[in-house]
Structures are given as C-alpha cells and as structure tokens.
Amino acid sequence: MLMRMMKHPFYFNKKILIIDPLMQEQPSKTWCFWEKQEDIFEPVVFHRWEQIEIVSAELKLQKPLFPYKYKMIRSRDLFHHVKTASAAFSDIHWLQANVTAIDNEGPLAFALVNGEKIYCSTLLNSVTYSDYWKQQPERHYLWQHFKGRMIEAEKPVFQDHIARLMDFRTKQESGTCFVYVLPVSPRKALVEFTVFSEALLSQEQYDLALDEYIENILQPGSYSVLETETGAIPMTNHRFCRQSGNILHIGTAGGDTKASTGYTFRFIQKTTARIVAELAKEGDVSLTPWFKxxxxxxxxxxxxxxxxxxxxxxxxxxxxxxxxxxxxxxxxxxxxxxxxxxxxxxxxxxxxxxxxxxxxxxxx
The missing domain is CATH 1.10.260 (434 Repressor (Amino-terminal Domain))
Known part of the structure; x- marks a missing residue:
C-alpha cells in the first residue's frame, strides 16, 4: 500500500503514519505468487520459476507456466526496500508499537496505541482481531499451516528453474498434506511441509515430516538449515468486512486471502492498487468485493x-x-x-x- 502511495502524486503532501510492532525485526518469511506482468515489487523478487511440478505416488507432472512466472519475495527484502524509499518523503513516519484497538469516532478513525488514541481521516488496517472469528457458525474454518526450512545441500540436487508446488508423497493422516520445494540454486531450496486442516500440529510433527521428506525423497546427503519459517493462514468463507466508516481492512483482515488455497499476496496487490486510486478521488471510497x-x-x-x-x-x-x-x-x-x-x-x-x-x- 505505502509503495503504491509513494508513486502517486496525490499522496506527495499527505501525512502518513505506519504503525508496526516489529519493524526491521520482522521474522523471516517468504511470499510466493504467480503473475504475468512485472509489478512494483519486481526489484525485490528473490527468485523466479518458469516451470512447475506436481508430484504424487502415481504421477509426476512438469509443466511450463507461460505466460506466468512463479515468484518469491523475502519479507526482509521488501521491508528494507519500502522503508528506504520512504526516507525521501518528509511526511511519512514510522512508529514501532502495538495497536490494541481501532474504531471510528465522529468524522475520524483512531488507533489505540499505548493507551493513547491516534486519529486519522483514513485508517488502513491489516490486523485480524479476535472478534473476526467464530461469529458465523455456518462458515467453514480451516488452516493452511506449515513449517519450512531453507536448506543448503552438500551437492547440487535441485533444478532451480522448476518450482515443485505440491508433492503429496507424505502421510495424509493429518489432512491434505504436501511438501513445497522451491530451489533458488542447484544446492539451496526452501522445503516446506504444508497441511490443510482444522487443527494445527505440534512442532515435532512438522519437523518429523520435513526430516522424512528431505532424507527419503530429496536425498541431498549432508545439508545445513539456513533459516526456518512457520505460519498459519486462514482458509475460510467467513464474510469479512472490507470497510467500516473510515476504516478500510486490507490483507487477510479484508478478505484478501483466497479461501481455497491460502494465497494472499497477489490479491493484496489488486486491492491496494484499487484503494490508492479510490482515495485519490477525494470522495467516498467505493469498493465492491474483489471476490465475485x-x-x-x-x-x-x-x-x-x-x-x-x-x-x-x-x-x-x-x-x-x-x-x-x-x-x-x-x-x-x-x-x-x-x-x-x-x-x-x-x-x-x-x-x-x-x-x-x-x-x-x-x-x-
């Protein structure tokens, strides 16, 4: 959102405050997505793949992606890129703090930070507060949960032009389970064990699945773990609120996560581009749902x-x-x-x- 605002003349003299509890202390994350044309974050794309692979016990499919490319962005690279770009704007400020509440008050919205209300004309919220959940019993609530390791093997075992999106050669006892292998060089790859289910697993269960897959399927010989990442993404048909007064919800909080896959990044880009354009009209923001x-x-x-x-x-x-x-x-x-x-x-x-x-x- 901020990157798009910095490229639009309407926002050049607007005061913008970004409140983030982590700032540069962001834990290691990777965001992966497919797209046909280059977008604003192309400078920080860490790796691209032009073929994908789907594997099960019965078959192995390798297919070209054209006209798409599958891409990976690392969270720290993106944060540094946006933070550095914002230094050129004197009206953009950053605050490392926790937001404990948000609401509308009269013609303004506010965020509650350390017991103090910070007011604004428009509040863009990406936090999914607890009262979003379990209020619609007729809806489905699953999780896409995962643990991944960036590993470096002692020998070149990876084809770094092929993204293995789903490998189902792992036990299916916990739900829909697969391993995601994204090679970034002949010796390095992100290997991620992913599950679609209602309940999360213990760390030991994720680790056991990763150990078994790496040792039995990848067989890289000796390898080292460079980084790890964990996460849980909601897969739900919950009816999210996109807008409440002067508060606009973005990301998962606004319904930008694709319910059937957990993919979020590209939908966020579509939504933020539209919000930036709508706010620049200086009228009422009109956002029909992205999801038809x-x-x-x-x-x-x-x-x-x-x-x-x-x-x-x-x-x-x-x-x-x-x-x-x-x-x-x-x-x-x-x-x-x-x-x-x-x-x-x-x-x-x-x-x-x-x-x-x-x-x-x-x-x-």
Whole structure:
C-alpha cells in the first residue's frame, strides 16, 4: 500500500503514519505468487520459476507456466526496500508499537496505541482481531499451516528453474498434506511441509515430516538449515468486512486471502492498487468485493469437501493440474476466468463429489 502511495502524486503532501510492532525485526518469511506482468515489487523478487511440478505416488507432472512466472519475495527484502524509499518523503513516519484497538469516532478513525488514541481521516488496517472469528457458525474454518526450512545441500540436487508446488508423497493422516520445494540454486531450496486442516500440529510433527521428506525423497546427503519459517493462514468463507466508516481492512483482515488455497499476496496487490486510486478521488471510497460471488461459491464448495473429507485433497489438486494447463488453473485461482472458461476446470473434477457440495453451499 505505502509503495503504491509513494508513486502517486496525490499522496506527495499527505501525512502518513505506519504503525508496526516489529519493524526491521520482522521474522523471516517468504511470499510466493504467480503473475504475468512485472509489478512494483519486481526489484525485490528473490527468485523466479518458469516451470512447475506436481508430484504424487502415481504421477509426476512438469509443466511450463507461460505466460506466468512463479515468484518469491523475502519479507526482509521488501521491508528494507519500502522503508528506504520512504526516507525521501518528509511526511511519512514510522512508529514501532502495538495497536490494541481501532474504531471510528465522529468524522475520524483512531488507533489505540499505548493507551493513547491516534486519529486519522483514513485508517488502513491489516490486523485480524479476535472478534473476526467464530461469529458465523455456518462458515467453514480451516488452516493452511506449515513449517519450512531453507536448506543448503552438500551437492547440487535441485533444478532451480522448476518450482515443485505440491508433492503429496507424505502421510495424509493429518489432512491434505504436501511438501513445497522451491530451489533458488542447484544446492539451496526452501522445503516446506504444508497441511490443510482444522487443527494445527505440534512442532515435532512438522519437523518429523520435513526430516522424512528431505532424507527419503530429496536425498541431498549432508545439508545445513539456513533459516526456518512457520505460519498459519486462514482458509475460510467467513464474510469479512472490507470497510467500516473510515476504516478500510486490507490483507487477510479484508478478505484478501483466497479461501481455497491460502494465497494472499497477489490479491493484496489488486486491492491496494484499487484503494490508492479510490482515495485519490477525494470522495467516498467505493469498493465492491474483489471476490465475485461465484468464486466465493467455488471456494466454499472446496472447503466443504476438504472439511468433511468427501474426497482427499491430494486427488483434487492432482486432477486439477493433470487435466489443465497451469495458465488456466492460475487464471481460475486468480478469480479472472469467465463462466465459460470455468467449464474445463469443472470437468476435471468428479461431479458425484462436487455437485452435492456445490448445491449445499448454494442454498445456505
């Protein structure tokens, strides 16, 4: 959001305050996404892949991504890039603090910081407060949770032009489980064990799955762990509030996380670009939902199937990529297809499983 504001003349004389509890002490994170054209964060893209791989016990698919590329950005690189750029603007200020509450008061919004209200004309919130959750019992609530290691092997074992998006050759007992392998050089790769389920695992369970996969599948010989990352992303059809008075919710807090996959980064870019343009009009901000109704319905259908285990997730995603080129799947997951273009996606999946789930979600 801030990077886009710094590129728009409307904001050159606006006072902007960024409140962040961590600042440069950000824990190591990676954000991965696909896109066709370069966007504002291209200078900090750490690695790009032009092919993807989907693997299961029965098959191994390698497919080109054109016209897309799959990209990785590291959180520390992005933070440093934006913070450095903001130094050229005297009206942009940073505050390292915790926000304990936000609300509207008269014609303004405020953030409560250390017991003091900080007022503003527009408040952009990316924090998912606890009262967002479990208030809609008819909704589905799963987590995409993971632990990853950036490893360096003693020998070149990786193909650094191929992103292994899903490898299902791991135990499926905890939910839909797969390993994500993103090589950044012939000897280095991010190896991440990921689960779609209602309950999180213990650290020991993540570590055991990673140990087994690295030793039995990758077989890199001796290797060192350079960094680790953990996380949990909500996969839910919860009805998020995008706007409340002078408060605009962005990121997961505004519903920018794709419910069926957990992907968030590109949806945030779409939303922030639109908000920056709308605020510059100096009128009421009008934000219709990014997620069109039918895509919400598709996401809810998949969540129902995963939650009630009516079809294993590894079979769903394997069939999807086996029967469709990645570009078609990515357009669909980006909510950018027409209804006619959705039909090949639907034909990839068993009607006997998806149609009953679809109808139940349709008439909720």
């Amino acid at each position: 109704a039918r895509f919400n319905l598709y996401d809810s259908t998949l969540l129902r199937i995963l939650r009630h285990e009516t079809m294993p997730g590894d079979q769903i995603f394997t069939r999807l990529f086996k029967k469709n080129p990645p570009a078609r799947v990515f357009r669909f997951l980006d909510n950018e297809t027409s209804l006619a273009a959705d039909l090949p996606i639907f034909s990839s999946l068993p009607v006997s499983v998806f149609l009953p789930a679809f109808c139940k979600e349709l008439f909720l």
